[in-house]
Amino acid sequence: MPRSLKTAEIEKNSHLDYFNIAVSVDCVIFGYDNKELKVLLIKSDLEEFTGLWSLLGDLVRLDEDIESAPYRVLKERTGLDDVYLDQVYTFGDLGRHPSGRVITTAYYSLIDIKHQLKLTHNELHWHKVNDIRKLAFDHKNILDRSLERLREQVMEHPIIFNLLPEKFSLRELQDLYQAILGVNLDRRNFRKKIAHKDWLLDLDEMENDVPHRPGKLYKAKTQFRKNPGKRKTNRAEARSLID
Amino acid sequence: MPRSLKTAEIEKNSHLDYFNIAVSVDCVIFGYDNKELKVLLIKSDLEEFTGLWSLLGDLVRLDEDIESAPYRVLKERTGLDDVYLDQVYTFGDLGRHPSGRVITTAYYSLIDIKHQLKLTHNELHWHKVNDIRKLAFDHKNILDRSLERLREQVMEHPIIFNLLPEKFSLRELQDLYQAILGVNLDRRNFRKKIAHKDWLLDLDEMENDVPHRPGKLYKAKTQFRKNPGKRKTNRAEARSLID
DNA sequence: CCAAAAGTGTTTCAACTACACCCATGC
DNA sequence: GCATGGGTGTAGTTGAAACACTTTTGG
Numbered sequence: 001m002p003r004s005l006k007t008a009e010i011e012k013n014s015h016l017d018y019f020n021i022a023v024s025v026d027c028v029i030f031g032y033d034n035k036e037l038k039v040l041l042i043k044s045d046l047e048e049f050t051g052l053w054s055l056l057g058d059l060v061r062l063d064e065d066i067e068s069a070p071y072r073v074l075k076e077r078t079g080l081d082d083v084y085l086d087q088v089y090t091f092g093d094l095g096r097h098p099s100g101r102v103i104t105t106a107y108y109s110l111i112d113i114k115h116q117l118k119l120t121h122n123e124l125h126w127h128k129v130n131d132i133r134k135l136a137f138d139h140k141n142i143l144d145r146s147l148e149r150l151r152e153q154v155m156e157h158p159i160i161f162n163l164l165p166e167k168f169s170l171r172e173l174q175d176l177y178q179a180i181l182g183v184n185l186d187r188r189n190f191r192k193k194i195a196h197k198d199w200l201l202d203l204d205e206m207e208n209d210v211p212h213r214p215g216k217l218y219k220a221k222t223q224f225r226k227n228p229g230k231r232k233t234n235r236a237e238a239r240s241l242i243d
Numbered sequence: 244m245p246r247s248l249k250t251a252e253i254e255k256n257s258h259l260d261y262f263n264i265a266v267s268v269d270c271v272i273f274g275y276d277n278k279e280l281k282v283l284l285i286k287s288d289l290e291e292f293t294g295l296w297s298l299l300g301d302l303v304r305l306d307e308d309i310e311s312a313p314y315r316v317l318k319e320r321t322g323l324d325d326v327y328l329d330q331v332y333t334f335g336d337l338g339r340h341p342s343g344r345v346i347t348t349a350y351y352s353l354i355d356i357k358h359q360l361k362l363t364h365n366e367l368h369w370h371k372v373n374d375i376r377k378l379a380f381d382h383k384n385i386l387d388r389s390l391e392r393l394r395e396q397v398m399e400h401p402i403i404f405n406l407l408p409e410k411f412s413l414r415e416l417q418d419l420y421q422a423i424l425g426v427n428l429d430r431r432n433f434r435k436k437i438a439h440k441d442w443l444l445d446l447d448e449m450e451n452d453v454p455h456r457p458g459k460l461y462k463a464k465t466q467f468r469k470n471p472g473k474r475k476t477n478r479a480e481a482r483s484l485i486d
Numbered sequence: 487c488c489a490a491a492a493g494t495g496t497t498t499c500a501a502c503t504a505c506a507c508c509c510a511t512g513c
Numbered sequence: 514g515c516a517t518g519g520g521t522g523t524a525g526t527t528g529a530a531a532c533a534c535t536t537t538t539g540g
Binding site for chain 2 (some may be wrong): 020021022023060062063064065066087090091092093094101103107136196
């Protein structure tokens with residue numbers, strides 16, 4: 001009963017297992033720091049991929065909904081419990097996993113990199129998304145698709161706040177949009193657009209410790225923060241909240 | 244080796260199989276006729292779902308990419324070979340299949356209902372999408388998500404022509420958009436918008452057999468018709484073609 | 487006083503909406 | 514000649530883009 005197989009054990013699959021299809025999830029965990037979009041990767045321990053990094057994934061257990069699996073992976077790897085997750089795509093080409101037939105469903109996740117993570121593995125590191133050229137398996141492809149999806153979602157849906165600390169200035173928000181979209185935005189137009197969307201609460205507080213004129217601080221209206229209502233209803237909720 | 248298991252045999256899974264996760268694909272096959280959006284369904288042969296209809300699906304084989312599976316299902320069920328397909332979402336809740344643990348990836352497909360289909364099963368019928376209240380398994384949910392996705396795609400991407408015969412009038416095209424989106428569109432604005440997109444070739448031919456002034460006939464520029472280049476590149480191609 | 491970013495309004499342009507009349511064909 | 518849809522243009526509105534100066538703070 002392969003109930004508690006770990007990713008690191010996939011390669012130990014017996015020949016018998018090889019003749020079944022295994023189902024995994026892979027998490028594209030995005031974070032934001034120092035004006036750069038980052039992704040959390042783990043050093044691959046497969047011989048075929050020595051020196052390469054890979055996404056965090058695991059086999060789906062027999063006793064969990066597929067959507068629970070990425071929450072479990074996040075919890076196990078980072079200690080985080082209440083995160084934004086969205087399914088991206090399912091990848092199932094024949095040769096995508098060297099140890100056998102593994103079909104994987106990719107989820108992307110947005111977390112506040114400053115929430116001191118309890119990283120459970122010392123081979124776990126944040127990488128600048130822009131610097132990544134090659135990953136183990138088809139994970140570069142999965143990353144590209146997830147980033148593409150994130151870019152599609154981020155201007156339309158109030159999800160970006162999950163990448164920021166609770167309080168932030170409009171400049172920080174704009175920098176983050178720019179990091180994700182890879183473009184520069186006009187400050188005045190950006191502020192008008194954000195104001196129009198009515199996603200923010202004005203905290204009547206100011207930044208401090210900045211070496212220039214401090215900006216006002218805002219936070220996201222609570223319904224947009226983290227993962228409102230947990231599993232399954234993500235998409236529908238996010239959608240209804242912006243109508 | 245469960246290499247050639249058929250959907251209809253899922254329920255025969257042994258207890259041994261029950262303790263594995265099976266992977267299937269389900270096809271939401273859309274067609275258009277008589278100003279109504281239709282979907283191709285098969286009568287469920289599971290006891291639990293007596294009298295209910297279900298989507299066409301099958302287990303993914305060990306020797307095929309996951310994206311090949313829906314093409315194979317389409318080919319087996321309708322005889323069609325070169326169809327538009329797009330992955331929608333992967334559904335994997337614990338209780339979704341009464342015979343065991345089956346995770347399914349949904350694809351939607353757009354086909355010309357008039358291409359006389361070689362329907363391989365006499366319990367296979369077209370149903371008006373608007374009339375469907377209940378389906379076997381979680382297929383109503385899958386249908387709803389697929390329709391939602393089709394609606395998102397159809398104004399932005401040149402895919403709708405796959406639902407029409409090769410030659411069509413602007414009225415037919417508009418009727419089809421209206422059937423999909425569930426709204427009425429202004430004729431003049433619609434024609435301007437379509438003209439602007441530059442998706443059509445003017446055939447310099449007229450309708451005949453219509454009991455009113457005949458309209459001009461158009462066809463989609465060839466790159467938008469059917470499934471250009473087959474599997475895998477669907478999304479990327481569709482996207483690049485509209486830039 | 488210098489550097490850095492905060493904050494703010496107007497004009498232009500493109501896209502979308504609403505809306506009405508004459509035309510061509512079949513019957 | 515009547516019914517049905519074909520075919521077309523304009524005015525108003527809305528959202529996006531371009532663009533520059535003054536203010537506040539820290540150093």
